[in-house]
């Protein structure tokens with residue numbers, strides 16, 4: 001597993017304090033991040049591969065400072081977005097997965113084999129030459145996941161990857177994430193998804209206010225959400 005360290009991380013965006021002194025060390029295989037809309041979850045997730053840089057404090061992945069070693073960190077950290085359309089860049093399914101391997105130094109044949117294996121793993125082999133935009137929402141998210149996994153990252157960060165999906169596809173993506181060998185950091189509003197996770201961070205107003213196993217963190221989050229809005 002990777003070691004992810006956030007050391008007194010503050011993020012300000014346009015004068016707003018989005019994260020306010022987050023310090024955590026994450027080494028568990030399955031980590032979930034839950035919390036209200038606008039609490040700072042996506043910002044926290046995006047710090048892990050340098051999509052967002054801290055205003056102050058440090059983010060380290062396996063000892064590498066994300067600010068200084070962005071490229072090396074991005075090779076280790078795959079990121080799955082909420083909307084797969086934002087992530088799918090090439091016309092066909094196979095081309096999209098192959099695009100992730102550009103600059104990898106692999107031969108054409110090696111790329112073809114890796115892409116085929118990845119698509120087969122996710123039940124997309126029959127769609128290899130289909131236009132990516134014709135896939136269903138669930139298939140698109142599987143494609144986005146394939147394009148991330150083909151690079152063999154050590155860590156997969158997924159920011160609400162099921163929000164746009166129906167119940168069946170939500171289950172499908174949740175099961176795929178659960179089955180990954182890799183370490184996963186999952187941001188979600190779907191509390192069913194965090195069952196079986198090793199650790200759940202509850203983010204509220206830019207701070208980690210609960211950090212515990214699901215059986216403790218999820219009820220604490222429900223209680224927090226039931227409290228009157230300040």
Ligand SMILES: Nc1ncnc2c1ncn2[C@@H]1O[C@H](COP(=O)(O)OP(=O)(O)OP(=O)(O)O)[C@@H](O)[C@H]1O
Pocket residue numbers: 013014016018035036037038039040041042043044
């Ligand atoms: N680039 C930005 N510029 C200005 N404000 C931003 C920016 N990015 C995020 N914010 C603000 O920071 C706060 C936290 O945003 P973030 O997307 O991290 O929340 P979230 O917990 O993921 O929310 P949601 O559950 O709605 O996706 C929000 O109030 C948001 O408006």
